[in-house]
Amino acid sequence: MATTKGLEGVVATQSSISSIIDDQLTYVGYTIDDLAENSSFEEVVYLLWNLKLPTKSELDKFKAELAANLELPEAVINHLRSYDLSTVHPMAALRTAISILGLYDDEADVMEPEANKRKAIRIQAKIATIVTAFARIRKGKDPVKPKKELGFAANFLYMLNGKEAEDVEVEAINKALVLHADHELNASTFTARVCVATLSDIYSGVTAAIGALKGPLHGGANERVMAMLTEIGEEENAIPYIKDKMANKEKIMGMGHRVYKNGDPRAKHLKRMSRELTETSGQSKWYNMSIKIEDFVKEEKGLPANVDFYSASVYHSLGIDHDLFTPIFATSRVSGWLAHILEQYDNNRLIRPRAEYVGPKTQAYTPIEER
Ligand SMILES: CC(=O)SCCNC(=O)CCNC(=O)[C@H](O)C(C)(C)COP(=O)(O)OP(=O)(O)OC[C@H]1O[C@@H](n2cnc3c(N)ncnc32)[C@H](O)[C@@H]1OP(=O)(O)O
Numbered sequence: 001m002a003t004t005k006g007l008e009g010v011v012a013t014q015s016s017i018s019s020i021i022d023d024q025l026t027y028v029g030y031t032i033d034d035l036a037e038n039s040s041f042e043e044v045v046y047l048l049w050n051l052k053l054p055t056k057s058e059l060d061k062f063k064a065e066l067a068a069n070l071e072l073p074e075a076v077i078n079h080l081r082s083y084d085l086s087t088v089h090p091m092a093a094l095r096t097a098i099s100i101l102g103l104y105d106d107e108a109d110v111m112e113p114e115a116n117k118r119k120a121i122r123i124q125a126k127i128a129t130i131v132t133a134f135a136r137i138r139k140g141k142d143p144v145k146p147k148k149e150l151g152f153a154a155n156f157l158y159m160l161n162g163k164e165a166e167d168v169e170v171e172a173i174n175k176a177l178v179l180h181a182d183h184e185l186n187a188s189t190f191t192a193r194v195c196v197a198t199l200s201d202i203y204s205g206v207t208a209a210i211g212a213l214k215g216p217l218h219g220g221a222n223e224r225v226m227a228m229l230t231e232i233g234e235e236e237n238a239i240p241y242i243k244d245k246m247a248n249k250e251k252i253m254g255m256g257h258r259v260y261k262n263g264d265p266r267a268k269h270l271k272r273m274s275r276e277l278t279e280t281s282g283q284s285k286w287y288n289m290s291i292k293i294e295d296f297v298k299e300e301k302g303l304p305a306n307v308d309f310y311s312a313s314v315y316h317s318l319g320i321d322h323d324l325f326t327p328i329f330a331t332s333r334v335s336g337w338l339a340h341i342l343e344q345y346d347n348n349r350l351i352r353p354r355a356e357y358v359g360p361k362t363q364a365y366t367p368i369e370e371r
């Protein structure tokens with residue numbers, strides 16, 4: 001049996017949701033560049049779930065449905081209040097809270113396609129409220145009730161900060177959400193598909209996916225990029241710091257990608273946003289430091305910046321806590337997970353690959369007292 005470490009290059013499913021061909025990312029055939037420049041996040045979620053762009057009235061209805069589902073059951077908020085807030089990482093809180101949310105959904109185990117679509121809307125909406133409610137509760141503040149008239153990105157910032165955000169901030173978060181929404185068969189999406197291919201429920205699929213996204217080799221990298229930049233501190237320390245890391249064979253967070261070898265098409269958008277937002281907030285050093293690192297790692301190792309690299313300085317310049325970076329990724333990527341979960345249910349077969357056994361050959365069993 002031939003094996004491929006990390007399943008590199010293995011085509012494990014067919015999908016109509018997103019594609020990466022020649023370093024170009026498309027959602028249902030629309031380029032990420034067009035979507036990032038023109039779309040609202042809600043429009044992209046509709047596209048991923050329905051495989052077509054919405055008309056104006058379809059989008060208005062969909063936005064209203066999402067807005068109407070933002071509020072959390074009181075029991076879930078009480079659970080968030082019960083964690084040890086000094087130690088719990090928001091991704092762990094989110095993973096647990098989504099699982100708990102399933103306990104309060106009467107349709108959690110109803111497998112009909114229409115019920116699954118209703119659950120998808122509820123999960124997509126409520127994930128934003130879980131992330132922002134947790135962020136406030138741990139600072140001793142009360143969660144903020146969403147405003148139905150605000151769009152998804154604006155509501156996210158409103159629920160996080162307790163006041164309506166400036167247009168430029170809403171546009172930045174909207175664009176970041178669009179850019180992170182789906183990415184073919186990345187590790188968390190694959191996890192979601194494997195989970196629901198057993199015909200387990202949608203909440204289990206999303207909970208499993210959050211667990212996979214949390215890791216530093218995947219979505220957890222964005223928080224670690226900011227930790228690295230903070231440790232570097234000043235622009236002139238950037239290259240010596242990176243040289244040191246490389247000499248110790250340590251990974252540079254936010255660099256490299258399993259599929260993109262010439263550049264991640266999302267990174268240029270985040271790079272531009274990072275330049276603009278760090279400049280207007282008087283924090284250009286984070287951008288300047290980032291470009292130095294990107295150029296150096298590209299030159300020395302041929303590795304491009306990935307989506308997590310510049311998103312770090314973007315979120316930082318918006319004043320967002322560093323450990324909320326990955327939960328924001330999850331707030332967007334849940335749209336992709338849900339699209340893939342619905343697609344998996346629609347044409348399901350159990351996902352069960354094989355392992356090549358490389359352990360000891362058949363051994364004679366020795367009774368415990370003789371070992
Ligand atoms: C949303 C996302 O998930 S995007 C990815 C986010 N993750 C990160 O930014 C973490 C840093 N990057 C990495 O760890 C990797 O590039 C991954 C996990 C993204 C891809 O991993 P793989 O495809 O398995 O590549 P792999 O780890 O085998 O790397 C190939 C070679 O490049 C090196 N390399 C890859 N990424 C990096 C990096 N960030 N820093 C230094 N060296 C690296 C490896 O050490 C390896 O070198 P070698 O052949 O001399 O041993």
Ligand SMILES: O=C([O-])CC(=O)C(=O)O
Pocket residue numbers: 182183185186187258259306307
């Ligand atoms: O596709 C991957 O392996 C990782 C990634 O960039 C993503 O999930 O957005």
